[in-house]
Amino acid sequence: MSEQTGDNLVRSAYDAVRESVLTRRLRPGQRVTVRPFAEKLGISPTPIKIALAILEHEGFLVGRQHAGYFVAELTAADMRDIYELRSAMDALAARDVARTRPAGLLDRLGASLAGQRAALAAGDVTRYADLDRAFHTAIWQGSANRRLLGIADLLGAQLQLGQNVTITVPGRPEASLDEHAEILDALAAGDTAAAEQATRRHVAQVIRALESALPA
Numbered sequence: 001m002s003e004q005t006g007d008n009l010v011r012s013a014y015d016a017v018r019e020s021v022l023t024r025r026l027r028p029g030q031r032v033t034v035r036p037f038a039e040k041l042g043i044s045p046t047p048i049k050i051a052l053a054i055l056e057h058e059g060f061l062v063g064r065q066h067a068g069y070f071v072a073e074l075t076a077a078d079m080r081d082i083y084e085l086r087s088a089m090d091a092l093a094a095r096d097v098a099r100t101r102p103a104g105l106l107d108r109l110g111a112s113l114a115g116q117r118a119a120l121a122a123g124d125v126t127r128y129a130d131l132d133r134a135f136h137t138a139i140w141q142g143s144a145n146r147r148l149l150g151i152a153d154l155l156g157a158q159l160q161l162g163q164n165v166t167i168t169v170p171g172r173p174e175a176s177l178d179e180h181a182e183i184l185d186a187l188a189a190g191d192t193a194a195a196e197q198a199t200r201r202h203v204a205q206v207i208r209a210l211e212s213a214l215p216a
Contacts, residue, residue, distance in 0.1 A: 010050045013051035016037055016040070017037060021161075022157060027071060029071060032061060033068070034048045052069045060072055074158075074214065076210055076211040076214040076215065077216060079162050083207045085155060087199070087203040089140070089151060090136065093143040093145070094195040094199040096145065097142040097143070097195070098186060098189075098192040098195035100144075101187065101188065105138060105142045109138055109187070113177070115127070115131045116128055116132060119131060120174065132176065135180055165209075165210055165214060169213050176205075179205060182202075
């Protein structure tokens with residue numbers, strides 16, 4: 001087996017386990033066993049074990065001596081730490097976008113917001129969640145800060161874990177649409193202070209929703 005082939009196998013295993021965690025097929029606290037993934041992917045246990053170690057390092061799994069790996073059980077405090085970082089990151093990006101107001105980006109954000117509304121009206125929560133993430137990703141991409149996207153990528157999966165929780169909080173998706181509209185209005189107006197404030201209010205509401213739904 002070449003080194004590149006081995007890397008590809010680890011990547012396949014990593015993607016499969018990570019997706020199972022993000023889609024909650026593997027639930028918080030559940031033990032992750034190697035054999036089902038090895039059989040599903042048609043590979044040996046070794047790439048699976050390497051992938052599990054990587055996912056533990058990233059915070060998705062918890063390793064317990066003599067017991068194996070378990071899906072991390074994130075608390076409200078954990079998610080508050082993550083979303084406080086996101087608040088700073090989002091505020092920086094929002095200020096940059098409001099300052100430059102790139103027409104193509106504003107059009108994309110408007111289309112994303114319209115899609116979110118339509119998806120929520122149709123009861124398509126998965127589509128809504130995808131567009132919600134796309135809305136924020138587009139703003140990050142509009143930032144002039146070259147390090148921001150790298151940080152966003154590191155936080156991205158854990159933010160998705162948080163989103164999996166908040167979309168189940170009654171009324172939260174609808175409130176998020178209004179908050180997104182407020183952010184977009186500030187960006188389109190070129191009001192950097194309002195864009196930052198609207199962004200921070202939005203993330204603060206997400207944190208409150210997480211605190212209401214997760215153990216302390």
